Amino acid sequence: xxxxxxxxxxxxxxxxxxxxxxxxxxxxPQMAHELHNAITAEAQSARAIVxxxxxxxxxxxxxxxxxxxxxMQNFDVGQTLEEDYNPLMxxxxxxxxxxxxxxxxxxxxxxxxxALACDIIVAGRxxxxxxxxxxIGLIPDGxxxxxxxxxxxxxxxxxxxxxxxxxxxxxxxxxxxxxRLTEDDAVEETAQSIAQQLARGPRRSYALIRKAAWQAADAxxxxxxxxxxxxxxxxxxxPDFAEGLAAFQEKRAARF
Numbered sequence: 001x002x003x004x005x006x007x008x009x010x011x012x013x014x015x016x017x018x019x020x021x022x023x024x025x026x027x028x029p030q031m032a033h034e035l036h037n038a039i040t041a042e043a044q045s046a047r048a049i050v051x052x053x054x055x056x057x058x059x060x061x062x063x064x065x066x067x068x069x070x071x072m073q074n075f076d077v078g079q080t081l082e083e084d085y086n087p088l089m090x091x092x093x094x095x096x097x098x099x100x101x102x103x104x105x106x107x108x109x110x111x112x113x114x115a116l117a118c119d120i121i122v123a124g125r126x127x128x129x130x131x132x133x134x135x136i137g138l139i140p141d142g143x144x145x146x147x148x149x150x151x152x153x154x155x156x157x158x159x160x161x162x163x164x165x166x167x168x169x170x171x172x173x174x175x176x177x178x179x180r181l182t183e184d185d186a187v188e189e190t191a192q193s194i195a196q197q198l199a200r201g202p203r204r205s206y207a208l209i210r211k212a213a214w215q216a217a218d219a220x221x222x223x224x225x226x227x228x229x230x231x232x233x234x235x236x237x238x239p240d241f242a243e244g245l246a247a248f249q250e251k252r253a254a255r256f
Contacts, residue, residue, distance in 0.1 A: 036087055048099075085110055102190075103129075114142065
């Protein structure tokens with residue numbers, strides 16, 4: 001792996017940091033593959049993962065300079081989504097551990113999609129989110145059309161995608177696009193604190209919660225009930241539940 005994705009470990013928490021300051025962490029297909037591999041590998045041992053960038057930018061999206069071929073006539077712009085970015089987004093969806101994004105500065109394009117696909121999104125007051133695709137005649141990708149509709153509703157999602165204007169973090173928080181708004185210098189500390197808290201929690205339960213929540217986003221009510229029933233059976237058979245029940249009965253904190 002190159003140094004474009006840095007891995008930092010603190011106890012049971014792994015932090016994956018996008019690291020290309022010259023491009024404000026703009027993603028290349030290679031970086032997408034490296035992030036995919038890193039996040040999948042770290043989920044095997046970590047109990048929570050933080051995704052971070054730098055002070056100037058979480059990520060400014062795809063690195064167009066690196067992606068554009070010399071011959072544009074037969075260039076399939078969607079191919080890189082199929083081969084590079086969509087597998088990454090599906091890997092994020094299917095992770096068995098909680099995922100927290102720590103957003104400072106710009107989160108644009110597919111960079112915004114990655115940040116917003118996390119379970120908990122922490123952003124500094126100076127951060128902003130931008131769906132700039134319409135400015136260059138493209139459509140939002142990285143699952144943005146799905147993520148935005150479910151986070152802020154169709155009307156606000158359409159405004160973000162059609163007008164391609166920056167959404168400041170305070171506004172994003174008011175809209176329900178992010179979960180935590182902090183001072184700029186407290187973003188990573190807050191994200192790490194949340195991650196450490198989650199790392200002490202019921203790992204198996206968290207995996208099933210993530211699975212149930214993602215499935216429910218596309219399901220009707222009856223299907224969601226049935227999914228909950230199936231996954232609850234699995235949860236009830238885990239050591240996490242046995243410990244949680246024992247702790248409740250003994251009136252003590254659970255030790256997962």
